[in-house]
Amino acid sequence: MAIELRSGVKYGSFLSLAVVLVAYWFRSPDGSVLDERLDVLLSSLLRAERKVGMSDVSRPRVAIGFGGCVDIIVDGVTLLNKIGLKATDQPLHHDYIENAEQLAQSFAYFFSPGAASERFVMNDTLFSELVEASRELPGNRWSIGGNAPVMASRMALEGCDVLLGGSFSIDFTDILSQRITVAGNTVDEPDIHLILEYPTGATWGPYTSRRANRYIVHSDDHNPYLDSMEQFQEKLNGFNPDLLVVGGLQMMDNFPFKKGEREALLGRLAQMLSSASPQTAVHFEMASFVDESLLSDLLEFVLPHADSLGMNEQELPNLLSLFRGSNLTVLSDPNPRVATVLDQIRELYRLVNQRHREAGTGRPLTRLHVHTLAFQAIIVKRGSQWKNTMSATAKASLTANRHVCGSPDIDLSKARLIMDESFSISRREGSQRIPLQESRPVSCWDEDGYEICVAPVLVCTEVYQTAGGGDNISAAGLVLQI
Ligand SMILES: *[C@@H]1O[C@H](CO)[C@@H](O)[C@H](O)[C@H]1NC(C)=O
Ligand SMILES: *[C@@H]1O[C@H](CO)[C@@H](O)[C@H](O)[C@H]1NC(C)=O
Numbered sequence: 001m002a003i004e005l006r007s008g009v010k011y012g013s014f015l016s017l018a019v020v021l022v023a024y025w026f027r028s029p030d031g032s033v034l035d036e037r038l039d040v041l042l043s044s045l046l047r048a049e050r051k052v053g054m055s056d057v058s059r060p061r062v063a064i065g066f067g068g069c070v071d072i073i074v075d076g077v078t079l080l081n082k083i084g085l086k087a088t089d090q091p092l093h094h095d096y097i098e099n100a101e102q103l104a105q106s107f108a109y110f111f112s113p114g115a116a117s118e119r120f121v122m123n124d125t126l127f128s129e130l131v132e133a134s135r136e137l138p139g140n141r142w143s144i145g146g147n148a149p150v151m152a153s154r155m156a157l158e159g160c161d162v163l164l165g166g167s168f169s170i171d172f173t174d175i176l177s178q179r180i181t182v183a184g185n186t187v188d189e190p191d192i193h194l195i196l197e198y199p200t201g202a203t204w205g206p207y208t209s210r211r212a213n214r215y216i217v218h219s220d221d222h223n224p225y226l227d228s229m230e231q232f233q234e235k236l237n238g239f240n241p242d243l244l245v246v247g248g249l250q251m252m253d254n255f256p257f258k259k260g261e262r263e264a265l266l267g268r269l270a271q272m273l274s275s276a277s278p279q280t281a282v283h284f285e286m287a288s289f290v291d292e293s294l295l296s297d298l299l300e301f302v303l304p305h306a307d308s309l310g311m312n313e314q315e316l317p318n319l320l321s322l323f324r325g326s327n328l329t330v331l332s333d334p335n336p337r338v339a340t341v342l343d344q345i346r347e348l349y350r351l352v353n354q355r356h357r358e359a360g361t362g363r364p365l366t367r368l369h370v371h372t373l374a375f376q377a378i379i380v381k382r383g384s385q386w387k388n389t390m391s392a393t394a395k396a397s398l399t400a401n402r403h404v405c406g407s408p409d410i411d412l413s414k415a416r417l418i419m420d421e422s423f424s425i426s427r428r429e430g431s432q433r434i435p436l437q438e439s440r441p442v443s444c445w446d447e448d449g450y451e452i453c454v455a456p457v458l459v460c461t462e463v464y465q466t467a468g469g470g471d472n473i474s475a476a477g478l479v480l481q482i
């Protein structure tokens with residue numbers, strides 16, 4: 001593997017600054033060295049982000065489907081205590097939730113490692129009880145939710161014109177940005193998602209969470225049917241987007257469809273994607289899937305039409321396990337090493353493209369973005385349409401902190417670097433190590449036919465919200481690349 005290391009930010013003055021920093025390092029008796037390092041890291045990331053101003057890009061047009069919901073965000077443990085749900089002594093994975101005991105077991109399963117998860121509640125009574133209890137919980141918050149509206153809002157905020165496919169209530173549509181045009185039905189009762197957030201170190205019975213994250217439950221009536229697809233498709237051609245994003249398909253996971261219904265929906269989606277103009281790039285945002293037949297369908301109907309994929313550290317091994325023909329991985333290390341993730345990225349990139357070549361139709365995969373707590377990694381085919389990969393990786397990293405801390409300004413007293421001092425680019429023996437340099441934090445290099453960029457995240461330590469993080473991060477990365 002030939003590696004050509006390139007710097008993200010090339011500023012000679014940083015070399016001298018680095019020398020000063022090293023000198024300072026040896027003198028400082030306290031944590032101020034660390035503060036200094038974070039300071040340099042932050043300003044370097046900000047500079048990398050600013051390298052591509054949106055003024056360089058003439059207001060991109062982005063179409064995003066499907067669905068959306070109203071999120072009720074609560075502290076997970078407080079909610080479970082309020083409804084009197086005792087901590088189970090049996091953490092257990094369930095594909096969907098039928099009763100309170102399964103909820104306790106499923107929550108416990110993901111809570112200790114701190115892994116993001118999302119499950120369908122098959123029991124309407126239970127779901128209504130949870131929603132009612134959440135409404136009354138002090139400190140609850142309501143917000144726009146669902147992959148598509150969150151990505152749409154972020155894109156609009158970044159200056160894009162957006163077409164959003166989803167069926168919403170009038171109130172919901174009213175609070176969306178002016179730059180967003182909605183294609184879909186108007187519904188009286190929007191779907192509600194319940195977001196059980198928890199900070200690092202939260203305890204529930206004998207369990208302690210190793211990192212901040214959320215456990216989501218939903219019981220949608222509209223979203224699983226992609227019921228805005230027709231209106232969305234009608235407007236799509238006239239809208240002529242630079243980018244078409246598909247997300248929210250996890251709402252189909254374990255949903256009790258009639259026989260053949262889901263396949264018919266995905267078949268229509270495949271048709272829509274395959275008729276997209278070659279000038280329109282297609283991105284698919286992965287999510288938490290446990291229904292193997294659904295994930296197989298996505299492999300058949302959606303992935304072949306995507307130029308780009310976005311996912312987190314759980315979703316990457318989940319999708320890979322399907323390719324490998326093994327049982328679906330539903331829980332993976334929530335803090336994976338860079339080398340591990342990069343090897344998984346290479347493998348997925350290779351497998352998806354191999355499938356593409358064998359099929360002889362659809363689009364090759366030319367971009368893959370993986371967002372983790374500690375770092376961002378983007379792989380892009382050399383010579384493809386995707387621009388500014390280095391800046392996009394920096395922006396994704398900054399967005400992670402901004403989102404989780406709930407503030408556009410990054411406060412270093414609420415940030416921590418958890419990525420190691422250097423990382424190996426593969427777990428293969430003898431692989432090159434790349435030092436993390438604060439003044440050149442985004443490392444980009446070329447491998448066989450593609451470029452990889454990795455940026456550390458200034459991990460937010462005072463968590464405001466984790467839900468929606470992946471969507472904000474993915475959208476922020478995409479916006480600089482189209
Ligand atoms: C559904 O939830 C309710 C309320 O928690 C419970 O009483 C009922 O037994 C559950 N139904 C099933 C089929 O588990
Ligand atoms: C895969 O799942 C099946 C059915 O749940 C189980 O019997 C089998 O042991 C699993 N295999 C592995 C390798 O985990």
Ligand SMILES: *[C@@H]1O[C@H](CO)[C@@H](O)[C@H](O)[C@H]1NC(C)=O
Pocket residue numbers: 144149150151152153154399402403404406407408468472
């Ligand atoms: C993430 O997206 C949501 C929905 O658009 C928005 O309310 C929130 O402010 C975003 N987070 C950041 C950091 O911009």
